Amino acid sequence: xxxxxxxxxxxxxxxxxxxxxxxxxxxxxxxxxxxxxxxxxxxxxxxxxxxxxxxxxxxxxxxxxxxxxxxxxxxxxxxxxxxxxxxxxxxxxxxxxxxxxxxxxxxxxxxxxxxxxxxxxxxxxxxxxxxxxxxxxxxxxxxxxxxxxxxxxxxxxxxxxxxxxxxxxxxxxxxxxxxxxxxxxxxxxxxxxxxxxxxxxxxx
Numbered sequence: 001x002x003x004x005x006x007x008x009x010x011x012x013x014x015x016x017x018x019x020x021x022x023x024x025x026x027x028x029x030x031x032x033x034x035x036x037x038x039x040x041x042x043x044x045x046x047x048x049x050x051x052x053x054x055x056x057x058x059x060x061x062x063x064x065x066x067x068x069x070x071x072x073x074x075x076x077x078x079x080x081x082x083x084x085x086x087x088x089x090x091x092x093x094x095x096x097x098x099x100x101x102x103x104x105x106x107x108x109x110x111x112x113x114x115x116x117x118x119x120x121x122x123x124x125x126x127x128x129x130x131x132x133x134x135x136x137x138x139x140x141x142x143x144x145x146x147x148x149x150x151x152x153x154x155x156x157x158x159x160x161x162x163x164x165x166x167x168x169x170x171x172x173x174x175x176x177x178x179x180x181x182x183x184x185x186x187x188x189x190x191x192x193x194x195x196x197x198x199x200x201x202x203x204x
Contacts, residue, residue: 027098108123154177
């Protein structure tokens, strides 16, 4: 079971589940959950396992509204504020390794929006919700302009859409997967680990 810490934020306490690798970490990977879900989503736990095996320290962050037992997400500004506060607390402890942020769905959006603010070296966005279902005109593609290397992994049957590759955005589309990326979480994690490895953020 992962060691869990409660971290105070202006929006109430958040929670961080910490999974360290053997030896010194090659990078710090901080992951956020989807709007109504938690950090035990299959894709997040598969990525945790793969990343820890690759030498990264993984922190899975539960937003204050979920810690308080609510399912309806807080407004974007509050999510971003709480996330940045948690990141600041984690970075006070781990100052050496590169910071990679990410998450699934809503958590991916938070990671993208705050990447520059928190000083991230890269972003991993799982099931990035490009637009509300059936509303492609309400695109959130601008959130993927993070200023740092960004990986998106989406299913080709995701009703929230699939982003396009951009100058610093790599997009991998998983055939047969929907928004939950539940068909083969290990394959999703493998894609992310290869991307991290290519940037020198895993062990050789």
